[in-house]
Amino acid sequence: MTRQEERRAQTRAALLDAGAALFATRGIAGASVDAIAEAAGRTSGALYDHFGSKEGLLFALLESWVDAATAAVAAEQAAAxxxxxxxxxxxxxxxxxxDGDGRWIALEHELWSYANQSDEARRYLARRYAAAWDAIDAVTGPxxxxxxxxxxxxxxxxxxxFGLEMMRRVDPDVVTDQLAVAALRGVLAGTAVPTT
Amino acid sequence: MTRQEERRAQTRAALLDAGAALFATRGIAGASVDAIAEAAGRTSGALYDHFGSKEGLLFALLESWVDAATAAVAAEQAAAxxxxxxxxxxxxxxxxxxDGDGRWIALEHELWSYANQSDEARRYLARRYAAAWDAIDAVTGPxxxxxxxxxxxxxxxxxxxFGLEMMRRVDPDVVTDQLAVAALRGVLAGTAVPTT
DNA sequence: GTCTATATACCGATAGAC
DNA sequence: GTCTATCGGTATATAGAC
Structure with missing residues (x-):
């Protein structure tokens, strides 16, 4: 990789990271392109060069998560x-x-809100959740x-x-690990038949 | 009620209705005060006179729902x-x-997003959900x-x-009434012991 | 690739006439 | 109470220098 390409990759990563942080804290509408660029140590011109628009940055950000999330679920599946x-x-x-802090749930809510306004966001959401449903169906198959x-x-x-994580955000104490596991087992028992 | 008071009540109701519609479709940040006032057939001055600010309108709106929702739940409880x-x-x-259309879920998502930025919104959310939890606990008591x-x-x-309604928004066909009822029964069975 | 400078438009909120 | 007019601020996006 040439030094030019390295610099470009760094800029892209910095913009994605700054976008994730600011979208989560100020909202998609509330995070300005200038603020994101400044947080990344660049200027707005760099963002438009890399992603074309604020929405372009948003979708690039979401795309990068899907890879990380599916990898994490696959690892859990192998260990259990x-x-x-x-x-x-x-x-x-x-x-x-x-990932670390709990900013993913904030961003997930932002995305759901944004889906009310953007057809592209709604389609993206539908694709992503359909894949998640299939993954759960497959992994519970055995x-x-x-x-x-x-x-x-x-x-x-x-x-x-998703709902339990939301309730936990309202009151972290009320959703104990015990409650979550009991509820999840209950849903599984209610919608499927154990084979063993 | 004098004609003045009637007119004032009409203005307030029109602003609340327009606010609900625009917050749901454009988001809290995306719905401008001018747009809300215009949709209500008034001007921005009227909104500031009635609610003080855009956030003031939002909270007045939410307050009016709580009454309607708790009344609906109480009615369901009595019939079952x-x-x-x-x-x-x-x-x-x-x-x-x-209520009719499905705009309540869109607004609920807006509120969750907004809670990331506003402490007052977060406190409001906590109060409201704590009350809902208690109501469910009480009604399942028998x-x-x-x-x-x-x-x-x-x-x-x-x-x-909440989670099921979100999934239904992604794909209305995948969350059948049968699936929802089976999952809810499962959660109840998993987290509590039937008395009968 | 990244910058400065800028075009264009809209925002929330207020002041004061009526 | 509701209006018009307007302030000060910020937004996205682009053009062109380097």
Whole structure:
């Protein structure tokens, strides 16, 4: 990689990082292009050169997460040797993400709000969640059997995980690990039949 | 009521209605005071006179919902004669609100996003959800017994209801009534002990 | 690639007439 | 109470120098 390419990659990474931080704290509408560029140690011209627009930066940011998140889920899946272990690991991944701080949930809410205004954001959301549902269905396959009726565990599990994380944000004490795991087990038992 | 007071009440109602519509479609940051006032057939001066600021309108709006929502839940509670009936009624109230269109969920997301930036909004959210948890705990009291361990059904049920409605927004077909009821029953069974 | 400078437009809020 | 007019500030995006 030439020095030019290195510098370019650094600029791109810095802009993505600054965008994530500012979108989460000030909101997508509230974070100005100038503020993001300044936080990255660059100017607005650099952002437009790399991503074309503020929305371009947003989607590049989301794309980079999908890779990280799917990798994390795959790792959890490989480590778990029972359904209970898997449920606990899944909740840990959501409640204490390896990413570090809890800014991902703030950004997720921003994205949901933004989906009300942007068709492209809504389509993106639909694609991403459909993939997550499939992943949950696949990973629970060895342990549960889907009943004949049209119920899927994937959407129900993702719904509960997201909802529990929201409740935890309102009051961290009320959603204990024990409560989360018990609720998740309950949803699995309610929407699928254990095979063992 | 004098004609002056009537006119004032009409203006207030029109501003609240316009605010709900525009906050939901354009976001709290994206809905300008002028646009809200114009949609209500008034000018920005009227809004500042009634609510003091854009945030003032937002909180007045939320306050008016709490009354409507708690009344709706109380009605559902009175009509249900079994836990299954109650679960189904609860899901109906969320998925097909009497209010009409589905703009309440859009506004709820806006509020969650806004809570990242406003302490007052965060406190409001905490108060409102704590009340909702208590209401669920109370209404399920006749049918389930809370175990000795520190698990509560309220936060888990609200979490799942909210999460399911989000999933339904991504793909309306994937969250069938059957799936929602099965998942809710599962969460109740997982976090509490039936008394009957 | 990154900068400065700038075009163009809209924002929330206020003042004062009526 | 509601209006018009307006202030001061900030937004996204572009043009062109380097």
């Amino acid at each position: 040797t029972s359904l209970d272990e898997w449920v606990a690991a899944m909740w840990r991944a959501v409640s204490d993400p390896p 342990w549960v059997e889907h009943p004949a009726e049209a119920t899927r565990v994937g959407p129900a599990v993702i719904a509960l995980l | 004669t079994s836990l299954d009936e109650w679960v189904a009624a609860m899901w109906r109230a969320v998925s097909d609100p009497p 049918w389930v017994e809370h175990p000795a361990e520190a698990t509560r059904v309220g936060p888990a049920v609200i979490a799942l209801l």
